[in-house]
Amino acid sequence: MTHADRVRSADEFDRTPMGPLITTDEIAAGYEILLRRKADEAGLRYWQSRSTGGLTLLKFMIELLRSDEFRALKRAESHLQPRLAARPTANRGPRTLVVRGDINSGTGYSRAIELYTGKIAQFFERVVGVDLHFHPSKHIRRWQHKTIDDVEVIALLSGSDRRSVVLNVTTPDRFTRFSGAKNVGLFFWESNRISIPAWKILSIYMDEIWAPTRFQLKALTDAQFFGQLRHVPCPFPTVAQQEGSGETNLMFREIGSPGKARLGLIYSLRKIRSEFAFVVLTIGTFLPRKGFPILAHDWAKFARANPDAALLVKTSSIDVNERPDDLFGELADAFLGPARRMGLERTRVFLNTATISDAQVDAAITACDAYVACSYGEGFGLGLFESLGKGKPVACPRNSAFRELLPSEYPYLMDTDHCSVGLPDRVGLQSISSSWGIPKEGTLAAALQVLRSDMQHVDFSAKLSALTKQVQLASSFDFSRLFEQ
Structure with a gap:
């Protein structure tokens, strides 16, 4: 099978x-x-x-x-x-950028807002944000500008330069149009079909829709979204060293041994790094399309052949009310079955289900030897490209944004079967007729084995650096073109 x-x-x-x-x-x-x-x-x-x-x-x-x-x-x-x-030019106020979305959390959307704002803020005299998805359990201070609400946006734009922009970085059901500005919508999409009629209808109130990948631009075009559709690539993330060390207080709990308790011991990141010769990292929300069952299956196969290897899983739930212990239990069940079938005495899979800081994410990327993803489709995949930007090799499926942004000759792309699948999607947004790229049997284990072998070569770092520069060049974009008047 x-x-x-x-x-x-x-x-x-x-x-x-x-x-x-x-x-x-x-x-x-x-x-x-x-x-x-x-x-x-x-x-x-x-x-x-x-x-x-x-x-x-x-x-x-x-x-x-x-x-x-x-x-x-x-x-x-x-x-x-x-x-x-x-209206007379003399009455115009500052040219304003309003960014609406998840501006203060550890989510991919929040990080994307930070990346886009970092590129376009220079074209505006005033930058403000509206936090649409605040929740105490997910809050991480990230937004560096003033925060206001939608009522204040209306007042602000009434006296602003008419070249002001409202950038909605959220799903289209949260897009809002404001008078006195160009209204832009931007969201991330993972499959080839967008079959949500209300989203298409709401797009009529946007002057432009920005697609972070050409893959998504085609999906928007096929779905006949309104507004001017533009490919505006997500800026390539650079991982600067964060202030303070996140390593000393970043903890992971090991999934228990097959046939025994699900809860294993708690380890610090430093302890894991000192105990295992080869450490792999993955970061992602616990969603059906993220491919955790495939990761669990192929990791067990790789772990049996590599007893000195460990897998770090930083994950969270899309349900803000789900307890971390319950999430741990769901993931433990996914990994224990394959480990048992492979005859492993120890899974060597370490989970962190808490909200962590940027410094801790940086510490995890720094500590690992490689990054892996098994998603059936990704709108971008920031964790993977952050790792690549920090000089870490990555293994991922040859699908969606990965296929578009990584060179075709990249050696650790996993071949996929493209088909429609029934995802038990908690959110209920994905069309059941979407086509996904499912990693083929054993391709992750094989990619990790080749990757580990390649790391022993003296020219490995130079080759990886050259490939990374290709990705950075492919994702480069002149943002000044968006705001020429």
């Missing part, structure tokens, strides 16, 4: 209709999103009667977009724009 078989290959999903029959709540939401008013009783009755005849949400949205009422609304908005632009 292949890995693709294990994740329930399902080609019949390609024949699944675009969406379920429309509900009353969706009709009401469509009126509020597109027509900016409550649905009247006559309208509700009309659309409800059509739902029994097979009306889907997508068809409903398309008909609203073609309605005379919507077109009149857009014409009225277009008439306002020249009057706004015609």
Whole structure:
């Protein structure tokens, strides 16, 4: 059985209709999103009667977009724009950048906001942020500018330069349009299909949609998102040494031995590094598309042949209310089964499920010998490229952003089977007809074995550095082009 078989290959999903029959709540939401008013009783009755005849949400949205009422609304908005632009230059305030999103946490989105802002802040006189996803358990101070709320944004833009920009770095259901600025939406997507009608409809309120990869740009184009679609690559991360040492207080708990307790001993990062000759790191949220079952299967195979190797797993749950101990239990179950089948007495897998600082992430990357990912698809993969930028070799599937950004000759890309799979997705956003790149059986274990052997060669560092420069060059972008007036 292949890995693709294990994740329930399902080609019949390609024949699944675009969406379920429309509900009353969706009709009401469509009126509020597109027509900016409550649905009247006559309208509700009309659309409800059509739902029994097979009306889907997508068809409903398309008909609203073609309605005379919507077109009149857009014409009225277009008439306002020249009057706004015609205000005297003397009355303009500072050119302002407003960034809305997860600005203070350890998530990939938060790190991406930091990278994009670092590149574009120079083109603005004032930079402010709106924290959309604050939660005490996930909070890490990252945003270096003033933080305000959406009400303050409205007031701020009323006196700002009309070349101001509102950058929404979040999923499209949180995109918000503000008068007096260019409105930009940016989000990360991992598969070849974006089949969320409401997201497409909400994109109509953005002047531009930025795609961090060409892979995603194609998905946006195929889904017929509105606004000007632009490829604006995520800046290549550089990992500067953080203040303070995160190594001494970064702790991992080992998954217990097969047939015994799931909870093993707690180790410091320094202790793990001193005990094992070859240490591999992976960082990622515990989601179905991250491929943890494949990682567990192939790690057990590699660990049996390499008794001096250890795997560090830094993970978290998308559910902010899930207890770290419960998350540990889920991951332990995933790794213990393959370890038992391989006859391992010890998994040598060490987990950290807590929120950690940038200094601790930096310490983990510094301490490891290599970084690995088994995702079926990635919107970018910041942990992997941060490791590569710090001179660490990486092993990952030949799919999505990895395939686009890494050179085709990169030696540790894993071959994949591309197919539709049924993901038990907690978020429920991914289309079941999406195509994913599932790493082939044994390719991770083989890639790690080759990588470890290559590290013994005297020219290994020089070759890795040359490949890293290729990636940096491929992801380079002149951000000044976005703001020329």
